[in-house]
Amino acid sequence: MSAIDELAAELAKLPGVGRKTALRLTYHLLKQPPETSRRLAAALERLVERVRRCSVCANLTEEDPCAICGDPRRDRGILCVVEEASDISAIERTGEFHGIYHVLGGRLSPLDGIGPEDLGVQQLVDRVTAGGVREVILATNPSLEGEATALYVQRQVGPHVAVVSRIARGIPVGGDLEYADGVTIAQAISARREM
Amino acid sequence: MSAIDELAAELAKLPGVGRKTALRLTYHLLKQPPETSRRLAAALERLVERVRRCSVCANLTEEDPCAICGDPRRDRGILCVVEEASDISAIERTGEFHGIYHVLGGRLSPLDGIGPEDLGVQQLVDRVTAGGVREVILATNPSLEGEATALYVQRQVGPHVAVVSRIARGIPVGGDLEYADGVTIAQAISARREM
Numbered sequence: 001m002s003a004i005d006e007l008a009a010e011l012a013k014l015p016g017v018g019r020k021t022a023l024r025l026t027y028h029l030l031k032q033p034p035e036t037s038r039r040l041a042a043a044l045e046r047l048v049e050r051v052r053r054c055s056v057c058a059n060l061t062e063e064d065p066c067a068i069c070g071d072p073r074r075d076r077g078i079l080c081v082v083e084e085a086s087d088i089s090a091i092e093r094t095g096e097f098h099g100i101y102h103v104l105g106g107r108l109s110p111l112d113g114i115g116p117e118d119l120g121v122q123q124l125v126d127r128v129t130a131g132g133v134r135e136v137i138l139a140t141n142p143s144l145e146g147e148a149t150a151l152y153v154q155r156q157v158g159p160h161v162a163v164v165s166r167i168a169r170g171i172p173v174g175g176d177l178e179y180a181d182g183v184t185i186a187q188a189i190s191a192r193r194e195m
Numbered sequence: 196m197s198a199i200d201e202l203a204a205e206l207a208k209l210p211g212v213g214r215k216t217a218l219r220l221t222y223h224l225l226k227q228p229p230e231t232s233r234r235l236a237a238a239l240e241r242l243v244e245r246v247r248r249c250s251v252c253a254n255l256t257e258e259d260p261c262a263i264c265g266d267p268r269r270d271r272g273i274l275c276v277v278e279e280a281s282d283i284s285a286i287e288r289t290g291e292f293h294g295i296y297h298v299l300g301g302r303l304s305p306l307d308g309i310g311p312e313d314l315g316v317q318q319l320v321d322r323v324t325a326g327g328v329r330e331v332i333l334a335t336n337p338s339l340e341g342e343a344t345a346l347y348v349q350r351q352v353g354p355h356v357a358v359v360s361r362i363a364r365g366i367p368v369g370g371d372l373e374y375a376d377g378v379t380i381a382q383a384i385s386a387r388r389e390m
Contacts, residue, residue, distance in 0.1 A: 003245045003257055004284075007238040013231065015223055016216070025209055026242070027281045030255060034243040036208065043202040044236040047221070048229040050198045060225060062198055086222045089199075 004030075056127075058103035058120050060085040068092075068101060075099045077134040081124065081153060083107050083141060091139065099137075102127065107140055107149040119149070121156055128160045135163040142169045199225075251322075253298035253315050255280040263287075263296060270294045272329040276319065276348055278302050278336060286334065294332075297322065302335055302344040314344070316351055323355045330358040337364045 001009070004026055011022035029037045053059070054066035061067065068074060068088070078099030082088055085103050104119040128136065136157050140146035154164050170188035171180050180188075196204070199221055206217035224232045248254070249261035256262065263269060263283070273294030277283055280298050299314040323331065331352050335341035349359050365383035366375050375383075 003238070003241045004255065007235075007242050010235045010238045014220055021211070023281065023284070027279070028210055029239070029242065030246060030280075037239045037243045040202075040205045041236040041239040043198070043205045044224070044232045044239075046198045047202050047224065048232045051225060060199065060222075084222070085225075086218065089218070 053103075057101045058085070058105060058123070059088055059101060073098075076132055078137065079124075079127070079133050079135070080137045080139050082139050083146065083149070087139065104140070104149065104153070107143075107145040108152055109145045116152060121153060124153065125156055125160065128157055133161055135165060136161050138164065138166045142167075248298075252296045253280070253300060253318070254283055254296060268293075271327055273332065274319075274323070274328050274330070275332045275334050277334050278341065278344070282334065299335070299344065299348070302338075302340040303347055304340045311347060316348060319348065320351055320355065323352050328356055330360060331356050333359065333361045337362075 004023075007029075008019070008022040008026045011017055011025055012019050014022075017025070029040075050062045051060050052062070052064060054061045054064055054069055056065045056069040059066040059068065063070070075098050078097075079102055080091065080097060080099055081102045081104060082091070083104055083106060088101050088103065091097050091101075102120065102124045104121065104124075106114050106119055108114060108116065108119070127133070136153075138150040138153055140149045140153075150166055154166075158164050168191060169184065170191060171177060171184065177185065199218075202224075203214070203217040203221045206212055206220055207214050212220070224235075245257045246255050247257070247259060249256045249259055249264055251260045251264040254261045254263065258265070270293050273292075274297055275286065275292060275294055276297045276299060277286070278299055278301060283296050283298065286292050286296075297315065297319045299316065299319075301309050301314055303309060303311065303314070322328070331348075333345040333348055335344045335348075345361055349361075353359050363386060364379065365386060366372060366379065372380065
């Protein structure tokens, strides 16, 4: 296989990248200075060589424990449970949460063969029973599997902590009632707050 | 910058890849076996180290002359002029053309500062005046710049070759008259052929 076809084949393995897009990207890179491709290759190498799971919270990190677990200014009394490490980035970008995290590494999904033993729930229970955690926030996605996962985690963790909470579901800020689905609208109404 | 942010920043430089897509691709790669990222990195390195321009036709190739210029079965009497090396791949996939190629490396575009001296027209004239070419097919894109480029090349090459032809414009196969633009329909009618 030629170098062009080989790179196109590798790029086409990425999600959302078809054969034509992969070829277009390859020809684009051939028009750039060689440093563009070299920097991309170096970043890929660095990613697989350096990035590991944090041994405390299972966040993706280059140092163990991760920057959040190692930060003395974070409130260790509030623990936010997420499905994936990428969810931590999304929450951190808001700058509104100052507690610590726990990454389950997925969600309960019988169809995909993912059961409780595949998620880091036992490690979570161990962290909570070790003491110091006042509240566990369940920030799994508000999907069918995410809700089932939240329910399961709540049952496991509930007996060991004072408060278990769930992130609010409702109409997204900037969203449009007209285009929201019925379940979301029902949730937004039942979870209404006095102004 | 973290390894995750660094790879995302490099991926976001690719055309059509935004910041969110770049992060999504990065997290996708972190979920794959490390070989996936390593193979992609190796393919990028191979691309920039091995791929060169063919000294005869300016096609992108790992061997000089390229596989097409070096193939004794190709008809050296028919020479197809294209804007980019990627156009050769598109024509070769049809399996319908058995002549040789010449890559201009772009098209006349005064707005982008690309004039005749930036295209490989002189090399083309040299190849044609060296003899043996019966027909030059101008396969630049049927865009404004592509047409201007075809006209310019025709004037330079015309005096040295028996036939200069232009690829047909018309309704694409599987296309829909209703959605074709007026200029294309006009071309399709004026270039009609007896059945």
